[in-house]
Amino acid sequence: MRIDSVNAEQLGDLRSALHELYRLCFADPPWNESKTRLDNFANILTKHLALPDLSGSVAWDGRALHGVAYGRPMPPRLPEDAFHTMVTQVVPAERLVAPALTVIELMVHPGSRGQGLGRAVLDHYVRNRPEAWLVTHPAAPACSLYESMGWTRSDEFRTPYGDRRVVYERSAGDRQSAATQ
Numbered sequence: 001m002r003i004d005s006v007n008a009e010q011l012g013d014l015r016s017a018l019h020e021l022y023r024l025c026f027a028d029p030p031w032n033e034s035k036t037r038l039d040n041f042a043n044i045l046t047k048h049l050a051l052p053d054l055s056g057s058v059a060w061d062g063r064a065l066h067g068v069a070y071g072r073p074m075p076p077r078l079p080e081d082a083f084h085t086m087v088t089q090v091v092p093a094e095r096l097v098a099p100a101l102t103v104i105e106l107m108v109h110p111g112s113r114g115q116g117l118g119r120a121v122l123d124h125y126v127r128n129r130p131e132a133w134l135v136t137h138p139a140a141p142a143c144s145l146y147e148s149m150g151w152t153r154s155d156e157f158r159t160p161y162g163d164r165r166v167v168y169e170r171s172a173g174d175r176q177s178a179a180t181q
Contacts, residue, residue: 001059001060001061001066001112001117001120002059002060002061002062003057003058003059003120003121003124004057004058004060005055005056005057005124005125006055006056006057006058006070007054007055008049008050008051008054008055011049011054011055011056011058011068011070012049014058014065014068015042015045017064017065018041018045018065018068018107019041019042019045021065021067021068021107021109022038022041022045022105022107023038023041024107024109024110025107025108025109025110026038026041029139030137030139030140031137031140048070048104048105051072052072052075053072053073054070054071054072054104055070055071055072055125056068056069056070056071056125057069057070057121057122057124057125058121059108059112059117059120059121064109065109066108066109066111066112066117067106067107067108067109067112067117067118067120067121068105068106068107068121069103069105069106069107069121069122069124069125069126070103070104070105070125071101071102071103071104071105071125071132071134072101072102072104073098073099073100073101073102073129074096074097074098074099074100074101074102075097075098076097076098077097078093078096078097082160084096086157086158086159086160086165087135087157087167089157090154090155090156090157090166090167091133091154091167091169095131095133095169096133099129099130099131100129100131100132100133101126101129101131101132101133102132102133102134103122103125103126103132103133103134104134106118106121106122106134106142108121113141118142118145119145119148119149122145122149123149126170130171130172131169131170131171131172132169132170133167133168133169133170134146134167134168135165135166135167135168136165136166136168137163137164137165137166138156138164138165138166139164143166143168146168146170149170150170151168151169151170152168152169152170153166153167153168154166154167154168154169
């Protein structure tokens with residue numbers, strides 16, 4: 001399995017594979033996304049690809065995409081939108097902005113889970129960043145991965161759809177302490 005760094009244009013070239021991976025990752029519990037929301041990922045991905053400095057790490061075997069982590073460095077000021085306002089309910093805004101990196105998506109093909117691929121892809125993506133954060137479902141299987149990597153979990157909050165979410169944060173100090181455990 002190979003893990004490569006990619007830019008937004010290269011992620012765009014993987015649009016179909018990313019959409020299929022999204023369907024595989026978010027149709028089942030705890031996500032239980034509806035067909036409408038799964039189908040809408042094409043529109044969401046288009047918005048993500050337009051974000052400044054979007055990049056990622058992809059795991060593939062030369063034929064198929066097995067995993068991806070993508071996101072972007074945060075600007076010095078937090079965007080004024082509903083999503084970031086929700087996140088600041090549980091994490092102070094100053095910890096979400098530059099130099100922090102936001103991990104927008106982490107997806108691992110169900111057939112490739114449990115083999116360390118999620119850890120490898122996420123570590124590859126955030127490795128040179130002093131701080132990073134992401135939002136996930138509090139019952140997502142990846143929560144144990146984040147915690148084993150030294151990421152810190154926030155209190156729970158709810159989206160406008162009523163979905164439960166938590167924030168995981170990583171700082172350079174978290175990474176060093178996780179490496180010594």
